[in-house]
Amino acid sequence: MIRENIQKETIAAMKAGDKQRTAALRLIGAKVKDRDIEMRTATSVPDDDDLLTDVLLKMAKQRRESITMYEDGGREELAAKERAELAVIEEFLPQMLDEGQMRVAVEEAKNTVGAQSMKDMGKVMAELKARHGVLLDMSKAGPMVKESLS
Incomplete structure (x- = not known):
């Protein structure tokens, strides 16, 4: 289900001409494809939504770390780009416990x-x-x- 949502959103962003969102969604798609390739040789394959959630969580964690590093380094424009990507990634994650x-x-x-x-x-x-x-x-x-x- 998450996979289909990502594909639909990518198409919608492309049609709307939203280059930044399209780029972020394509990054997600590339990571998912990489994980699919890794899973070809795996002995046990987890549920597709669990697999995608794991990929998205790792991507979100990387973005948060990058944002902190860019802010510490005074690179606000790069931090803003990472925040935008993080916002797109978080759209597909399940609601975390508060x-x-x-x-x-x-x-x-x-x-x-x-x-x-x-x-x-x-x-x-x-x-x-x-x-x-x-x-x-x-x-x-x-x-x-x-x-x-x-």
Whole structure:
């Protein structure tokens, strides 16, 4: 479903003459095609939407890192270009859990695995990933789990 949405949006952007959006959508398409080629030799192929979400998450993370680097380097025009690409990428990502929902998810996972100390952090993180997968920003969940267990 995500794949079809990306293709439809690419065609619509081309017809509208939106060069910046078309370029960003083509970048997404190229990354998806690269991942498809990688998956040809894989022993197990994940669900198509999961695969595409993984690609989009990685692309979004790269853009966020680039934005920070460009801003630190005083290259605002390049940071603006990355922000525009990030906005297009985020259109196709599922809605992430907000901070309040993440805290509730951490507590539920902690209670499910019976976590008592920092030794159980791996179990809690695994439970979070199993329950919420791509809807949870693991880079933000880690510190929340640490805080909850300490």
